[in-house]
Amino acid sequence: DSGVTQTPKHLITATGQRVTLRCSPRSGDLSVYWYQQSLDQGLQFLIQYYNGEERAKGNILERFSAQQFPDLHSELNLSSLELGDSALYFCASSQDRANTEAFFGQGTRLTVV
Amino acid sequence: LAKITQPISMDSYEGQEVNITCSHNNIATNDYITWYQQFPSQGPRFIIQGYKTKVTNEVASLFIPADRKSSTLSLPRVSLSDTAVYYCLVPRRAGTALIFGKGTTLSVSS
Numbered sequence: 080d081s082g083v084t085q086t087p088k089h090l091i092t093a094t095g096q097r098v099t100l101r102c103s104p105r106s107g108d109l110s111v112y113w114y115q116q117s118l119d120q121g122l123q124f125l126i127q128y129y130n131g132e133e134r135a136k137g138n139i140l141e142r143f144s145a146q147q148f149p150d151l152h153s154e155l156n157l158s159s160l161e162l163g164d165s166a167l168y169f170c171a172s173s174q175d176r177a178n179t180e181a182f183f184g185q186g187t188r189l190t191v192v
Numbered sequence: 193l194a195k196i197t198q199p200i201s202m203d204s205y206e207g208q209e210v211n212i213t214c215s216h217n218n219i220a221t222n223d224y225i226t227w228y229q230q231f232p233s234q235g236p237r238f239i240i241q242g243y244k245t246k247v248t249n250e251v252a253s254l255f256i257p258a259d260r261k262s263s264t265l266s267l268p269r270v271s272l273s274d275t276a277v278y279y280c281l282v283p284r285r286a287g288t289a290l291i292f293g294k295g296t297t298l299s300v301s302s
Binding site for chain 1: 226230233234235236237238241279288289290291292293294295
């Protein structure tokens with residue numbers, strides 16, 4: 080158990096819909112990262128939050144957005160879903176110190192039909 | 193970011209030692225070398241990290257030559273459960289996102 084909790088574990092939804100994925104980081108970790116992993120794209124970095132503020136953006140689509148709340152949990156919102164958004168979405172957290180490891184959650188498997 | 197090159201795949205048999213080499217020619221002075229392991233449908237898991245020479249933990253060993261332009265992850269006596277993707281990373285600085293390449297898919301057979 081990494082200490083990072085993601086909900087839900089599985090999500091099936093239709094094209095055009097909007098979903099919210101939730102992540103609770105490890106206790107004490109201020110940084111939260113979101114990743115998307117599909118079969119043909121590998122593990123893609125989407126966005127990072129640090130203590131409530133956006134710190135870095137990766138390959139995140141405009142239809143996707145995220146936020147980190149005062150209690151440090153984070154949500155990833157995916158809207159106008161397309162079939163190609165079907166993937167595993169991982170959240171990770173870390174302390175903001177040099178050479179500390181990142182801990183990943185078990186992921187949310189999103190299936191868009 | 194350091195440019196990472198590692199084999200796409202490797203095959204091994206149970207009980208053998210597996211060595212996965214990673215090239216990171218433009219590694220910076222303060223960069224550490226980090227390896228993660230990922231099983232199918234699970235999040236990546238930290239295995240080991242090092243700066244120079246040799247680091248060993250209960251899972252693996254990491255060998256880093258003096259010029260630090262490459263590193264070798266060594267898995268002693270692999271088992272079927274070591275079948276996974278292994279990622280070599282050189283994170284730039286504290287608090288920055290880990291950028292994963294394609295990793296090395298290790299397949300262990302009986």
